[in-house]
Amino acid sequence: MKVVVNISLKDGVLDPQGRAVERSLASLGFAEASNVRIGKQITLDIDAEDAARAHQRAARMCEQILANTVIEDYEITVEDES
Amino acid sequence: MRASIIIFPGSNCDRDMKVAVERITGRRPDMIWHKDTTLDATDIVIIPGGFSFGDYLRCGALAARSPIMESVLDHASRGGAILGVCNGFQVLLETGLLPGVLVKNKGLKFVCRDTSLEVQETVESPFTNGLTTGTSLTIPVAHNEGNYFADPETLASLEDNGQIALRYSEGPAFGPANPNGSSQNIAGILSANGRIMGMMPHPERAADPNLGQSDGLTFLKSALEGVAAS
Numbered sequence: 001m002k003v004v005v006n007i008s009l010k011d012g013v014l015d016p017q018g019r020a021v022e023r024s025l026a027s028l029g030f031a032e033a034s035n036v037r038i039g040k041q042i043t044l045d046i047d048a049e050d051a052a053r054a055h056q057r058a059a060r061m062c063e064q065i066l067a068n069t070v071i072e073d074y075e076i077t078v079e080d081e082s
Numbered sequence: 083m084r085a086s087i088i089i090f091p092g093s094n095c096d097r098d099m100k101v102a103v104e105r106i107t108g109r110r111p112d113m114i115w116h117k118d119t120t121l122d123a124t125d126i127v128i129i130p131g132g133f134s135f136g137d138y139l140r141c142g143a144l145a146a147r148s149p150i151m152e153s154v155l156d157h158a159s160r161g162g163a164i165l166g167v168c169n170g171f172q173v174l175l176e177t178g179l180l181p182g183v184l185v186k187n188k189g190l191k192f193v194c195r196d197t198s199l200e201v202q203e204t205v206e207s208p209f210t211n212g213l214t215t216g217t218s219l220t221i222p223v224a225h226n227e228g229n230y231f232a233d234p235e236t237l238a239s240l241e242d243n244g245q246i247a248l249r250y251s252e253g254p255a256f257g258p259a260n261p262n263g264s265s266q267n268i269a270g271i272l273s274a275n276g277r278i279m280g281m282m283p284h285p286e287r288a289a290d291p292n293l294g295q296s297d298g299l300t301f302l303k304s305a306l307e308g309v310a311a312s
Contacts (some may be wrong), residue, residue: 013185013231014185014188014231014263016185016186016187016188016189016190016229016263017186017190020190064147065139065143065144065147066139068140068143068176068183070181070182070183070231070232070233071183071185071231
């Protein structure tokens with residue numbers, strides 16, 4: 001089953017990369033852009049009998065290694081095989 | 083005094099640490115490959131600096147889940163002493179042996195230079211016992227992710243329990259005192275029981291008077307003597 005994990009910095013955690021990109025956007029004339037935050041996306045296949053089980057396993061992976069829950073939140077999407 | 087130094091793929095300060103430790107203790111430390119699963123009896127485990135696993139995913143994240151770390155956790159649960167330097171500090175945070183996380187430097191640049199550190203008053207600990215509170219040490223940092231972050235409750239409890247061991251401070255080193263935006267100028271912290279220390283500065287790189295600096299040697303000597311006496 002195709003699983004997509006989106007990892008983002010928690011609110012309140014400073015994102016110096018996001019701020020640097022925000023400044024660059026402003027210098028390119030995109031003054032309307034603010035609150036730029038940079039995260040990462042991990043895609044993987046999980047061998048599981050159903051979507052609920054795949055989701056559950058992905059959540060354990062996030063808790064154990066994929067995310068550092070001190071500073072990061074994660075969001076799991078299980079994509080339908082069909 | 084038996085020391086064990088853990089080596090991961092990408093560790094690059096392991097041999098400098100070995101030289102410094104051997105200079106102090108007169109005994110060659112055990113060099114332990116990360117795929118090993120057992121640690122021989124040891125007084126201190128040292129996790130050296132470098133770029134373990136290429137800093138993939140997050141600095142220290144993959145190293146923290148290496149086979150040898152089970153034994154390191156056992157050593158910690160028996161009250162064994164552990165020192166993590168730079169990437170080693172990041173590994174200790176990823177294992178959860180120490181609280182918080184090290185995020186990208188505020189200035190977004192890799193910082194490689196001397197820093198002035200002030201020894202703090204701490205909980206009873208072999209790492210600080212031999213050092214007078216307020217002592218200034220000049221020790222270099224070399225990192226891209228050394229900006230210590232923890233939630234306000236964790237920061238307050240570190241402060242209240244005397245777990246902040248080293249702070250960046252004004253001193254002889256050139257440049258702003260805080261090199262990376264670290265919360266409360268934190269350069270090194272202790273576990274609640276004082277037996278585990280993580281620090282961003284590299285004492286092993288300031289451990290040879292012939293190379294112009296020896297404050298790192300002062301720190302390591304005091305730490306290793308503290309561990310031997312405890």
